[in-house]
Amino acid sequence: MRAETRRNQPVPRSNVSGIVWPAFPNDRDAATFALLAQLEMSQWWSPETLLRHQLVQATGLLRHAAQTVPFYRDRLTQYANRTKALTLSEWQSIPLLSRSEIQDAGEDLASERPPAGHDGVFDVLTSGSTGAPVRVKWNKVVAGFHAAITLRDHLWHGRNPSKKFGVLKRLADDFISDRLADNEARWAAGYRSGPMVFFDLRGRVNDALDWLAREEPDYLMVYPTYLRSMILRSNETGFKPSKLRQVAAVSEVVDAGLRKMCEESWGARVIDMYSAQETGFLALECPDTGLYHIQSECNLVEVLDERGRSCAPGETGRIVATPLHNFSVPLIRYDLGDYAEVGEACGCGRGLPVLRKIHGRSRNMMKLADGSRHWIALTGCGFEDIAAIRQVQLIQKSVREISLRLVVSRPLTEPEVTAAREAVCRAVRQDFDVTFDYVDEIPRSVGGKFEDVISEVADELA
Secondary structure, eight states: OOHHHHHTOOOOOOOSTTOOSSOOOOHHHHHHHHHHHHHHHHTTSOHHHHHHHHHHHHHHHHHHHHHHOGGGTTTTGGGTTOOSOOOHHHHHTSOOBOHHHHHHHGGGGSOSSOOTTOOOOEEEEOOOTTSOOOEEEEOHHHHHHHHHHHHHHHHHTTOOTTSOEEEEEOOOTTOOOSEEOTTTOOSSTTSOOOOEEEEETTSOHHHHHHHHHHHOOSEEEEOHHHHHHHHHHHHHHTOOOSSOOEEEEOSSOOOHHHHHHHHHHHOOEEEEEEEETTTEEEEEEOTTTSOEEEOTTTEEEEEEOTTSOBOOTTOEEEEEEEETTOOSSOOOSEEEEEEEEEOOOOTTOOOSOEEEEEEEEGGGSEEOTTSOEEOOOOTTSSGGGOTTEEEEEEEEOSSSEEEEEEEESSOOOHHHHHHHHHHHHHHHTSOOEEEEEEOSOOOOOTTSOOOSEEEOSOGGGO
C-alpha cells in the first residue's frame, strides 16, 4: 500500500456504543478485517510460498470434491483420501473443466455434504455474454473472501469510503431503488460508507449522462464499452463530470486508448479489475505499476499454452482458474475461455503473480489469412472522430471479410464511409473487405456486457 494511502486511510465503522477509535467492528466486519490483515501480509510473500499454500488448500478442496460431489466421484477418485499436498505437476495432470461440462452437470456439481461453516448457499448465474450462461453456488465463506478482496482493491487505489459510489449495470426487474442508503448497503465493507447509486444499463446513453450530472459520484463502476459511449457523447455536448475521481472498469477488456480518453475528457483515471461471476476476483490492477496482480489467496490461476504448459513471461495463453474456497460447487481447473499475457515480476515488490495484459475470449480474437490470431482495440482507431457514429461492432465473417455493424445519428457521408473503412483496417492491421450494416441498436447480453469484436471464423482456420 502506498504511503499516501496509509496516511489517509479512514477509520473503520465501530459497532459498540461510545467506541469510535480504534473501531470495534461487528462480527461480519471483524471477519473481513481478519482476512484483509492476512492479505496484507501474503501479498509480499514470494511466488513460491504463495504456490505452496495454494496447493495445500487445493488438495483439501480436491479431496472434498472427490468425496462429496457426484460429478467428481469417478473423475477424481484417486484423490478421495489424499492428505499430502499435491505437487504442481500432479495438479497440472488433472483434467480441465469446461463451461459445457458445468452446464451439463447441473446439480451434480454441488456438494452433497458441505463442511461445517460453509452455509448460506445462494445461486450465482453468469451473464451469458457468449450465449452459454452457467449457474454455480456461492456461500458465506466465498462471499467473505470476495468482500475482503473488494476492500483490498478499494484500499490499494486510495478510495475514500465516505464518498459516493455510482454503478452502471443491468438491474434486475425487481430492483427496488436506484439509491441504497448506508444502513442498506456499504460499498466498502467495515466502513461508514457514502451512498451507492445505480443506473440501469438498459437506459440510453443520454439518460446515463443526465444521471451522472445529477448524482455527481466520486467513483464510477461501468463496462468499458458503455464508458466509451458516454465519453464520446459527453464530448459532443460539452458535459464533464465535476467530482469524478476514478472509474472502475469491469467485465470487458480495457485498452490504453480508453484510459487516455477518460483522463483527457473527464480527468478521471480508469482502474481495471479482472473477475468472473463463477470464480470471483482473478486479478486486480497494481496501484503502483498498472500491471495486474493475480489474487492468489482466493484463486489458483494458471495461464496455459496450446499444449497445456504454463506460459512464461511474455507468452499468451488461456486462463484456467480454481476458486480455492468454494466447497459448495468446486470448480477444479476451470477453463474460462479467456486469454491473457503473463508478466514479469512486478516492480512494486509484491509476490502476487502478474498478468501484463488481459485479452478476452477466443471468439473476440481476429483470425487472419496467414493463420495468426490477434485481439484488437477499437478505441483510438478513428471511429470516435466520426461524429455520426454512436456504436460500433465488428463481425468477422471470413479471413477476408468484416461486417461493420453501426448505430448512427444520421447517414454517413462518403468521406465518413471511407474513414470508417480505414478505421477497421487500422484496427485489425490488415486490409479487409468491409460491408456496412446499419442498425437501430446493438444489444448487450442479459448481464449488460457488450462485445465490440466477434469472430465467426472457425478456430481451426486460425
